[in-house]
Amino acid sequence: MMDHLDSLESQSIYIIRxxxxxxDKLALLWSLGxxxxxxxxxxxxxxxxNVPFPVCHVDTGKxxxxxxxxxxxxxxxxxxxxxxxxxxxVSEIDPSLPPAARSAARKTAGLKLLxxxxxxKGLFAGIRRDEESTRSKERYFSxxxxxxxxxxxxxxxxxxxxxxxxxxDDTHIRIHPLLHWSELDIWRYSEREGLPMISxxxxxxGKRYRSLGDSDITHPIESNAQTVSEVIEELKTTRTAExxxxxxxxxxxxxxxxxxxxxxx
Amino acid sequence: MxxxxxxxxxxxxxxxxxxxxxxxxxxVDHGKSTLVGRLLHDTGSLPEGKFEAxxxxxxxxxxxxxxxxxxxxFQAERDQAITIDAAHIWFKSTKRNYVIVDAPGHxxxxxxxISGSASCDVAxxxxxGSEGLREQSRRHTYILNMLGxxxxxxxxxxxxxxxxxxxxxxxxxxxxxxxxxxLGLKVISIVPIIAREGDNIVQKSxxxxxxVGPTVLExxxxxxILNDLENSPLRMPVQDIYHFDSRRxxxxxxxxxxxxSGDNVIxxxxxxxxxxxxxxxWPEDFSKSRAKQGESVGITLKEQLFIERGELMSHISSPPxxxxxxxxxxxxxxxxxxxxxxxxxxxxxxxxxxxxxQEIDRVIDTDDLSAGKEITEHLQVKRNDIAEVIFxxxxxxxxxxxxxxxxxxxxxLLNSNDIVAGGVISMKGYPDQRxxxxxxxxxxxxxxxxxxxxxxxxxxxxxxxxVWLTGLSGAGKSSIALEAERLxxxxxxxxxxxxxxxxxxxLNSNLSFSPEDRAENIRRVGEVAALFADAGMVVITAFISxxxxxxxxxxxxxxxxxxxxxxxxxxxxxxxxxxxxxDPKGLYKRARAGEVSDFTGISAPYEExxxxxxxxxxxxQSLEQSVDVLVQYILRKFQxxxxx
Numbered sequence: 001m002m003d004h005l006d007s008l009e010s011q012s013i014y015i016i017r018x019x020x021x022x023x024d025k026l027a028l029l030w031s032l033g034x035x036x037x038x039x040x041x042x043x044x045x046x047x048x049x050n051v052p053f054p055v056c057h058v059d060t061g062k063x064x065x066x067x068x069x070x071x072x073x074x075x076x077x078x079x080x081x082x083x084x085x086x087x088x089x090v091s092e093i094d095p096s097l098p099p100a101a102r103s104a105a106r107k108t109a110g111l112k113l114l115x116x117x118x119x120x121k122g123l124f125a126g127i128r129r130d131e132e133s134t135r136s137k138e139r140y141f142s143x144x145x146x147x148x149x150x151x152x153x154x155x156x157x158x159x160x161x162x163x164x165x166x167x168x169d170d171t172h173i174r175i176h177p178l179l180h181w182s183e184l185d186i187w188r189y190s191e192r193e194g195l196p197m198i199s200x201x202x203x204x205x206g207k208r209y210r211s212l213g214d215s216d217i218t219h220p221i222e223s224n225a226q227t228v229s230e231v232i233e234e235l236k237t238t239r240t241a242e243x244x245x246x247x248x249x250x251x252x253x254x255x256x257x258x259x260x261x262x263x264x265x
Numbered sequence: 266m267x268x269x270x271x272x273x274x275x276x277x278x279x280x281x282x283x284x285x286x287x288x289x290x291x292x293v294d295h296g297k298s299t300l301v302g303r304l305l306h307d308t309g310s311l312p313e314g315k316f317e318a319x320x321x322x323x324x325x326x327x328x329x330x331x332x333x334x335x336x337x338x339f340q341a342e343r344d345q346a347i348t349i350d351a352a353h354i355w356f357k358s359t360k361r362n363y364v365i366v367d368a369p370g371h372x373x374x375x376x377x378x379i380s381g382s383a384s385c386d387v388a389x390x391x392x393x394g395s396e397g398l399r400e401q402s403r404r405h406t407y408i409l410n411m412l413g414x415x416x417x418x419x420x421x422x423x424x425x426x427x428x429x430x431x432x433x434x435x436x437x438x439x440x441x442x443x444x445x446x447x448l449g450l451k452v453i454s455i456v457p458i459i460a461r462e463g464d465n466i467v468q469k470s471x472x473x474x475x476x477v478g479p480t481v482l483e484x485x486x487x488x489x490i491l492n493d494l495e496n497s498p499l500r501m502p503v504q505d506i507y508h509f510d511s512r513r514x515x516x517x518x519x520x521x522x523x524x525x526s527g528d529n530v531i532x533x534x535x536x537x538x539x540x541x542x543x544x545x546x547w548p549e550d551f552s553k554s555r556a557k558q559g560e561s562v563g564i565t566l567k568e569q570l571f572i573e574r575g576e577l578m579s580h581i582s583s584p585p586x587x588x589x590x591x592x593x594x595x596x597x598x599x600x601x602x603x604x605x606x607x608x609x610x611x612x613x614x615x616x617x618x619x620x621x622x623q624e625i626d627r628v629i630d631t632d633d634l635s636a637g638k639e640i641t642e643h644l645q646v647k648r649n650d651i652a653e654v655i656f657x658x659x660x661x662x663x664x665x666x667x668x669x670x671x672x673x674x675x676x677x678l679l680n681s682n683d684i685v686a687g688g689v690i691s692m693k694g695y696p697d698q699r700x701x702x703x704x705x706x707x708x709x710x711x712x713x714x715x716x717x718x719x720x721x722x723x724x725x726x727x728x729x730x731x732v733w734l735t736g737l738s739g740a741g742k743s744s745i746a747l748e749a750e751r752l753x754x755x756x757x758x759x760x761x762x763x764x765x766x767x768x769x770x771x772l773n774s775n776l777s778f779s780p781e782d783r784a785e786n787i788r789r790v791g792e793v794a795a796l797f798a799d800a801g802m803v804v805i806t807a808f809i810s811x812x813x814x815x816x817x818x819x820x821x822x823x824x825x826x827x828x829x830x831x832x833x834x835x836x837x838x839x840x841x842x843x844x845x846x847x848d849p850k851g852l853y854k855r856a857r858a859g860e861v862s863d864f865t866g867i868s869a870p871y872e873e874x875x876x877x878x879x880x881x882x883x884x885x886q887s888l889e890q891s892v893d894v895l896v897q898y899i900l901r902k903f904q905x906x907x908x909x
Contacts, residue, residue: 001283001492002559004362009845013502013561014518021505046516048547050509129353136352139380157376157598157684159383159412160675161518162612166682180364182355231630241312 021123022165036125098251146170283361288382290405291391300460302332303314309469444857467840497521500581500612520672531578533663595688602645610679626653721801739844742807742832836877
């Protein structure tokens with residue numbers, strides 16, 4: 001039987017290569033978090049050290065300073081074609097959204113702008129099914145309409161490694177190569193492959209971040225885990241949801257679903 | 266369950282536990298989501314606060330505690346209380362890690378049930394004990410069998426509705442066994458449960474002490490999952506070819522068997538043979554000389570072969586079948602029915618071609634298998650139907666029988682870019698045609714020059730071949746070709762352009778513009794182009810060449826003269842409106858005025874290429890951009906990437 005991490009890796013590489021073969025203008029959404037770092041690493045594996053498409057950071061301007069340092073260092077270290085784009089201010093965002101969701105929706109708006117400007121037809125996003133319940137119903141190749149919206153009621157069938165990759169011109173495709181990974185998988189894989197990790201993921205004065213977002217709407221959890229293997233031990237027994245520190249998920253019963261239907265990752 | 270008793274399984278260093286993927290299927294309302302919610306709760310897998318959140322959700326809707334809300338995350342699903350799309354949930358027992366795929370039971374959502382279940386190791390079929398097997402229970406079971414999922418645990422739910430009665434359970438059990446036997450499907454265990462209360466899910470039921478078998482969780486925990494794919498013959502569909510550096514790397518996933526450097530392999534359906542040089546990895550691991558089932562790999566070959574995406578690599582000693590006709594068992598997902606004579610795009614792994622429906626053998630009534638109803642009066646397969654259909658393709662296919670090889674014995678069909686069907690292949694009544702083609706190939710190799718192709722390639726630094734431009738008058742073929750020729754020549758290419766001007770005046774000076782003579786014109790151009798290509802040159806041709814048959818013949822000429830000489834059909838695409846507006850020679854105007862007869866696009870047809878190797882869109886693109894697309898393509902396809 002194939003090793004579990006090897007099998008996750010292989011499936012992701014297959015999906016990444018499939019996207020590269022079938023979709024014209026591709027880019028990778030690099031949020032600088034643990035998941036998208038794994039995604040960048042998998043692309044390098046898939047293409048033998050190259051990342052043959054731009055790597056985009058949709059910037060809210062409110063990330064932690066450690067994240068910016070990480071971005072600037074590793075985009076050079078890994079020889080990435082980095083594209084950054086700034087999100088519009090919160091005043092331009094739908095005021096009917098709860099405050100944190102409204103703030104998070106800036107990223108959706110920034111993303112839409114980027115797609116418009118660069119004409120990307122396919123975007124790699126590092127979301128996972130186990131993160132959150134609407135993501136658990138996602139496809140590997142997930143079409144987004146002209147407005148970036150997600151029609152979750154009628155998704156294309158996907159089986160036997162066969163994916164729908166041709167869509168009308170106003171549609172772009174989100175490609176989710178990490179969909180089948182769990183949070184623990186990401187950590188174990190990062191440990192095995194020796195991937196760098198932003199220091200915020202590790203405990204400082206009894207607290208660490210489990211999921212990274214904007215500094216004003218992301219909260220740390222109580223933890224003493226200071227190394228990758230300590231984080232792994234912690235995750236084996238935790239019963240707290242990964243995104244519990246992300247305010248926009250929890251403001252109302254369907255807050256996050258609304259964000260995603262509108263085009264959030 | 267006592268948490269302190271949980272033991273983690275010791276694994277060798279760097280080794281992680283394989284997780285078992287369970288598909289949960291069954292008729293709508295038979296309680297799948299509830300069972301999953303309960304399973305998560307009873308194994309302590311619910312995140313903190315989820316239980317309380319669901320309690321609040323249930324109260325807001327004025328209903329008793331609803332475990333199904335764990336899974337039915339979407340607002341729409343909560344309100345309608347049905348599952349739309351398959352959800353994935355992780356949990357673990359003391360023995361194993363699991364992923365559950367909760368598939369929708371509603372008939373409308375069968376494509377989602379398939380999307381969710383296809384990659385699962387085992388299935389859990391949930392049946393309402395008071396209702397027994399229903400339409401979707403049967404259909405789902407039938408599809409599971411087609412998906413190759415042969416391990417099924419059956420949970421007979423809602424036993425409280427039949428007063429925990431053993432004879433009621435026995436009745437359902439008998440029904441289930443009969444149905445499974447007819448399909449040749451194995452039941453692991455049939456468990457009476459009450460999902461809402463948790464009876465026989467993780468803990469034994471006190472109310473049904475007559476039941477002595479395993480609980481649902483025990484059934485999965487004790488299941489042995491075998492992987493026999495490693496012992497199957499090697500199959501690796503070519504996914505892509507990369508040349509980021511001097512290496513030409515063939516990328517693909519080993520779907521079964523084992524691959525080693527030094528292996529002698531054959532690519533089907535082209536039947537080209539080669540030897541594996543290296544298995545390429547990044548970061549570099551020079552000791553990697555073996556890749557097994559499931560691995561996405563990159564390889565290099567000792568020989569320089571033109572291999573394309575879609576070819577199926579195997580060992581020479583155990584190749585796949587080759588045929589242009591096959592029998593299938595399929596499920597149909599599209600609104601528009603499948604009919605005899607219709608054409609669809611066929612995909613087997615990375616291979617793609619078009620196929621025609623030759624015959625619909627029978628549409629299967631999943632309710633009444635044994636009768637195997639033949640429905641010959643209306644020859645069509647409707648949405649969610651399962652049928653036996655025979656397909657024929659124009660080109661040769663490399664396939665396996667599903668019973669012999671799961672991954673290469675199945676296919677999907679596409680209609681206008683949508684996946685509309687999935688099916689499995691059987692060759693009952695049809696021969697393997699591999700020998701027929703192989704013989705033909707041998708004869709071709711017998712006619713050989715004293716200067717081998719590879720020597721010409723080495724001297725020129727590129728391969729010889731034909732780049733066949735086709736498109737409407739005014740689409741830009743000649744302009745693009747002239748400029749491409751100039752640029753490639755500058756790069757040191759042996760390149761030559763054939764167009765109307767240089768063949769009409771000499772070689773074809775005895776030909777008129779009658780339809781017959783036009784066909785002869787194209788035939789001669791095809792033959793000449795093939796000879797030039799065989800001499801090692803890149804030949805670009807710029808003719809309208811409106812008929813598929815003529816272009817196919819030109820391709821045939823190339824294949825006949827040099828079976829390895831590449832022929833690339835390039836569709837220079839522009840809309841008729843744009844061409845007419847451009848009208849560089851004033852011909853459209855004259856055609857509209859009736860002064861020119863049989864004018865392509867106006868009074869004679871233009872048959873677009875079905876599967877061009879490249880499309881150059883000139884409607885919105887500048888001449889420079891179009892030339893660049895073509896030149897880059899030629900560099901990519903013709904460059905000699907061999908080392909040294």
